[in-house]
Amino acid sequence: MAARITTDDVAHVARLARLELTDEELVLYTEQLAGILAHADDVASLDTAGVPATAHPLPLQNVLRDDVVRPSIDRDEVLAAAPAVEDRRFRVPAILGEAP
């Protein structure tokens, strides 16, 4: 059984997930996630020694198609949906603190 999730844990995962939380949200989400994880403790405490993990219901590996050139989605149509575009590329704000 894992230790109860704390507000520090939730602040950490919110940062990892690129989500900003208010102080009130932090408290509320911590309480709700603790409730959900308490329910998950019956799984966490189950003896599963030697049981392989299942990541996927189908035993598929390395599904490959023939290496044939075919048309792909229209570039202009894709770019038309982007919030900002420049020179037929996606435009984003500064990444490393360099001058924009």
Added chain:
Amino acid sequence: MTTAQQIADAVRAGERSASEVLEEHLAVIDEREGDVHAFNLVMRDEARAAAVAVDAGDRTGALAGVPVALKDNLCTRGIPTTCSSRILEGWRPPYDATVVARLAAAGAVFVGKTNLDEFAMGSSTENSAFGPTRNPHDLDRVPGGSSGGSAAAVAAGFAPLALGSDTGGSIRQPAALCGVVGLKPTYGLVSRYGLVAFASSLDQIGPFAATVADAALLLEVIAGHDPLDSTSLDRPLPPLVSGLGDGVEGLRVGVLTELVHAEGIAPDVRRRVEAAAEALADAGAKVDEASVPAASFGLSAYYLIAPAEASSNLARYDGVRYGLRVDAENTAEMNAATRTAGFGPEVKRRIMLGTYALSAGYYDAYYGKAQQVRTLIIRDFAAAYDSFDVLLCPTSPTTAFRLGDKTADPMSMYLNDVCTIPSNLAGDPAISVPFGAGDDGLPVGVQLLGPALSEGTLLRTAAVLEGALR
């Protein structure tokens, strides 16, 4: 009520025009959509053009002229696809989902994009950024979720057919609560190409219909191998419509004890499952009690696995390539500002839960453990299918609950999925079929589960239950 099959037959025979059929359905939408709110978008102009093309003989196929509603997490080229999220509001996909392309090739007439819980995360359609859908049987009640708009659209007569997606019960539970048929196919039977991903190892697209035969008809059109989905099964499609009348003589039916007696199953729902068992026995099935012990752990395992996959899948909403962008000084701040403004509370909750379950120090205790439990569930189902052809249990613990009843406590909402989740974890098919009403007069659905690719067996068993009610 006119079935999809009747519409298709009449249009094909020239007895009715597709335009006339469409206008009848648009009139029902005009009358009730203001109350029900099944749709994020009613595609009047596109639908009228499609119906005209059918009537001109330019579009033919198994569903020519049949109105179909699409869950708004299925990509439609040039038509807004929102997932009921602010983060995708206004986005027009540059391609069609494979199921959309297959339906179009079969002559279907798309009437609209249906409401859902944001990114299909929820069991009531109350998590939509665009407001809840209401249950056509009682407007104070939820339609279930996450495919609540699709279930309500069929129940209200807005379209005889609709598509939904089912990750933990999102087709079957709303089907049960709205009194319609809903089927989650075997994982891989229907291409997921163009289905906006929630939890990729669990998601499947499937049919809603008012009758079992119509559900079979729709599934036959959308099923089949697709090179654009690497998890698509490359096997011959089992026959669906042709065997519908074969009955259940000698069929081994197991009443799934762990789910019939699971936490929160209402007595009136349990009585309908018992009545269904009797109806199948009366029709010649051999009915006995079945056990899938690990199914009891399904809910807990699911609420670790599905959020973990979601936290990864939803990383793509970063304000760069499509959808919402909230500008900021640098890209990292822009990503966070966009996601904070664009996602609703349930989506944030699941992203954080999944991120936590995958994070260093907790991976083994939570995500790793849940994946092992998934193996146990698969093994226990396989053992049960040595003795049984079909398993029977409730679809949803209760009939439709009131709007607002479960929104404050996420865990109470999650418990709705206790009977539907095990099939998603196992990758097996399951169907919910209406079987009478609860004490409150609202519809009850019973659920039939089977091994991979047993859709034909599930559909003919459901057809027997449907017939027993008449």
